[in-house]
Amino acid sequence: xxxxxxxxxxxxxxxxxxxxxxxxxAGGTLAGSSITNTATINYNVGGVxxxxxxxSETFVVDRRIDLTVAEQGTSTTxxxxxxxxxxxAFTLINTANAVLDFNLAATQTVxxxxxxxxxxxxxxxxxxxxxxxxxxxxxxxxTDVAVTFIDELGIDASVPLLVVANIPAGRxxxxxxxxxxxATAREGGVAATLGAALTQTTxxxxxGMDTVFGDAAGVADAARDAAHxxxxxxxxxxxxxxxxxxxxxxxxxxxxxxxxxxxxGATVEYCISIANAAGGAAASNIVxxxxxxxxxxxxxxxILLNGTxxxxxxxxxxxxxxxxxxxxxxxxxxxxxxxxxRTLVFRATVN
Amino acid sequence: MLRNLFLFAAATAAxxxxxxxxxxxxxxxxxxxxxxxxGPDGRTQVSLEEPSTVVPGDKLVFVLRYRNNGRQPAADxxxxxxxxxxxxxxGSNDGSAQLSVDGGRSWxxxxxxxxxxxxxxxxxxxxxxxxxxxxxxxxxxxxxxAGRLMFRGVVR
Numbered sequence: 001x002x003x004x005x006x007x008x009x010x011x012x013x014x015x016x017x018x019x020x021x022x023x024x025x026a027g028g029t030l031a032g033s034s035i036t037n038t039a040t041i042n043y044n045v046g047g048v049x050x051x052x053x054x055x056s057e058t059f060v061v062d063r064r065i066d067l068t069v070a071e072q073g074t075s076t077t078x079x080x081x082x083x084x085x086x087x088x089a090f091t092l093i094n095t096a097n098a099v100l101d102f103n104l105a106a107t108q109t110v111x112x113x114x115x116x117x118x119x120x121x122x123x124x125x126x127x128x129x130x131x132x133x134x135x136x137x138x139x140x141x142x143t144d145v146a147v148t149f150i151d152e153l154g155i156d157a158s159v160p161l162l163v164v165a166n167i168p169a170g171r172x173x174x175x176x177x178x179x180x181x182x183a184t185a186r187e188g189g190v191a192a193t194l195g196a197a198l199t200q201t202t203x204x205x206x207x208g209m210d211t212v213f214g215d216a217a218g219v220a221d222a223a224r225d226a227a228h229x230x231x232x233x234x235x236x237x238x239x240x241x242x243x244x245x246x247x248x249x250x251x252x253x254x255x256x257x258x259x260x261x262x263x264x265g266a267t268v269e270y271c272i273s274i275a276n277a278a279g280g281a282a283a284s285n286i287v288x289x290x291x292x293x294x295x296x297x298x299x300x301x302x303i304l305l306n307g308t309x310x311x312x313x314x315x316x317x318x319x320x321x322x323x324x325x326x327x328x329x330x331x332x333x334x335x336x337x338x339x340x341x342r343t344l345v346f347r348a349t350v351n
Numbered sequence: 352m353l354r355n356l357f358l359f360a361a362a363t364a365a366x367x368x369x370x371x372x373x374x375x376x377x378x379x380x381x382x383x384x385x386x387x388x389x390g391p392d393g394r395t396q397v398s399l400e401e402p403s404t405v406v407p408g409d410k411l412v413f414v415l416r417y418r419n420n421g422r423q424p425a426a427d428x429x430x431x432x433x434x435x436x437x438x439x440x441x442g443s444n445d446g447s448a449q450l451s452v453d454g455g456r457s458w459x460x461x462x463x464x465x466x467x468x469x470x471x472x473x474x475x476x477x478x479x480x481x482x483x484x485x486x487x488x489x490x491x492x493x494x495x496x497a498g499r500l501m502f503r504g505v506v507r
Contacts (some may be wrong), residue, residue: 020476027407028406028507029437029507035435036435037435038381038432038433039378039430039431039432040378041376041430041431042427042431044426044427045423047426047481053376053377053378055415057380059382060405061405061406061407062406062409096409206403206404212404343373
């Protein structure tokens with residue numbers, strides 16, 4: 001397919017100003033565009049400049065379908081049981097050299113190693129894909145738009161996606177739900193409509209624009225299938241609280257604080273401790289209530305909150321707070337970290 | 352492959368006008384796609400194909416074949432090939448090619464060329480900055496002599 005041309009032309013190709021090379025892009029040259037290469041010979045014969053000789057060759061850039069679905073970040077999404085609108089975030093990038101639509105599907109795996117370790121052992125509910133309109137990685141129902149496909153995504157353009165789901169109640173710390181987002185490239189060209197499925201040009205090459213699938217394999221799809229997928233997961237972290245209540249006699253009217261006895265008029269100190277198991281999440285806003293027996297009289301202002309324990313010994317420390325009303329002692333612990341123990345301490349006298 | 356038939360027709364019509372001026376040098380420009388395939392025996396095979404299916408990232412081999420069909424030597428023989436904008440230069444087959452990164456105003460080896468960025472800073476030129484490739488022959492091409500020049504590119 002070579003042609004030998006002898007083509008005199010009056011101007012030299014070298015004189016034609018050429019645009020500066022632009023940096024290579026992942027998507028690259030637009031599918032369907034023609035590339036023409038022209039070479040020129042200038043020469044003299046017998047000291048006389050001869051007309052330049054040119055030859056050109058043109059070919060059409062075909063359409064390479066390529067895309068990437070990737071999880072944003074590299075860590076699991078920590079959730080608590082019963083949480084609604086828990087988010088895993090992904091990015092879809094169109095690395096094809098054509099504008100395309102992309103069908104989206106969020107699926108859940110059953111068993112197996114999850115994206116960030118651990119074994120998938122439960123399914124989340126109400127899985128919905130949203131376009132993260134303001135690209136902040138956070139789900140805002142008033143801003144982000146639920147989508148089933150991405151319409152007319154440009155060359156090298158990316159779109160942030162959020163997979164939003166609800167976590168069932170009753171899950172334990174360490175439970176994992178794996179989420180898989182798969183995008184499949186479709187024909188672009190018609191706005192607001194998911195285009196038809198793509199087909200590779202099979203058989204003989206055509207002179208026009210062919211279609212070639214050039215995508216890599218994702219976590220659950222093959223190479224060169226016009227689809228790409230990635231996983232992310234939810235890991236449950238919840239607080240497991242244990243409550244302990246103990247008492248000691250502080251003093252009695254006769255022995256004072258030396259070997260006090262449990263007699264009328266004696267002062268008793270109660271220590272309610274809340275232990276949060278290690279490895280879970282911090283528990284916050286823990287409301288403690290204790291109904292005082294009628295045989296005891298509350299010592300006004302004696303409540304101490306956020307005290308500590310040493311081993312099994314209540315340190316009876318903390319800051320004043322809480323309240324006493326209708327025979328009930330109440331107090332709120334703002335937060336108890338995983339592995340920590342905090343106390344509510346109060347005193348009463350024996351009637 | 353699209354062949355520029357218009358040029359061919361124009362050339363045929365134009366040749367007689369220059370017949371007395373020694374219209375004797377011919378040039379054929381070809382583009383091939385370099386494909387690397389792994390055979391059943393695990394060996395990689397490199398083949399050159401017609402550019403029927405070309406996608407970004409494909410390696411291209413440009414072959415320029417010249418011939419002096421005339422009866423006299425062709426002196427000051429210069430073959431110039433501007434790079435298509437969609438092709439990034441990847442080097443020539445020998446060190447004899449001169450390169451330009453400024454649209455053909457200045458020429459040299461890649462290591463001697465500088466590029467001015469949009470913000471005014473200057474840096475050493477890279478292969479993909481090349482806008483033109485050129486071969487300048489010191490000796491005249493004798494009558495009947497033919498040759499082949501080659502360079503590589505990649506589809507942006």
